[in-house]
Amino acid sequence: MWIKILLVIAVAAVSVALTRATGGARHQAVRRILLALFVVAAGVAVLWPPLLTKVANLVGVGRGADLLLYALVIAFLTYISTSYRRTSRLSRDLTTMARELTLLRAQVEDDRRCAPDGTGPAALEGTAGGDLHKSSTPGPHSLPGDSAPTAYDAQRD
């Protein structure tokens, strides 16, 4: 009997935690519906185990506990795949952010080499340059050691 109370509390705790997860509005609605179904099913399974066994027999599984295990396996695999997708999206975003940061910092450094006091017009213009990814025009500055900064620009077609 105690186990029933503990399990119901656990189900309630998990469902509260899940409702707090963020995401798109549609996703959130779907997740909430699934969550409601989960709460009902879990509650029923905990309070009336024979019912679970009956459902299990209907689909050709011997015991309710076995059905529960299968459902758990599927739920776990789903979890793995969604969290894998989410992690790769996150790391992709992180990559974009960090690269952007690196390039911006490089541009600031380059501009500072042009105007050592850091207040020259180049320092302001350059950093406001916008999309670093697609920028294909050479910067208004050259690296130290450039003998003829425009020599290679002239060759471009």
Add this chain to the structure above:
Amino acid sequence: MPDDSLADAWLVVPLYDEAEVIGPVLREALATFPRIVVVDDGSSDASAARARETGARVLEHPVNLGQGAALQTGITYALAHGARYVVTFDADGQHQVADAAAMVRRAREERLGAVLGSRFLDDRTRAGLLKRVVLRLAVWFTNATTGMRLTDAHNGLRVLRRDVAEQIDLRQARMAHASEIVTQVARTGTTWREHPVHVLYTDYSRAKGQSVLNSVNILVDLVFK
């Protein structure tokens, strides 16, 4: 001795924990290629400082993002500074500067959009049997998925002409970018050639290099994008 025909070629060197060797590698390369951008990919050792000492331009990723991301950062930087040719070059000293220079000249002379290094076009490179088998499998996989006819898919020495480099957008931050570059080069429809290069396997590179097991990771990264 710097070569004028290489003044518009930028060497892009992704760098991760190579403090031991990066100094000499860059100094040798700078003698031929005046323009080098090193992208330190969040190294935990003194790699970035060693690279700076050589006078090469060094960019630093705030965290480790993977070689693909480092290459993409370097390519973007080189293009923004007027590179006409972008050369990807490994930091560990496996690649020969002379090979890189020859590849740029070839790209220019034969008007090629891309020149890809291959260690299997001649017999200078000595790789172990297992390594050869894995590399051949990688080649087979890349050829099957891109429709290209390559002899070496995972060679880090490549020359990309500006218009081709502009279309490279590496999404695979980790090692799978090698196949990704090839795929994206193929998609541009540009003319390309393979060029025989010598990959030097030293004790250092053998100890540091990719383990054969890592090819499993690469395969998984490519299948489950």
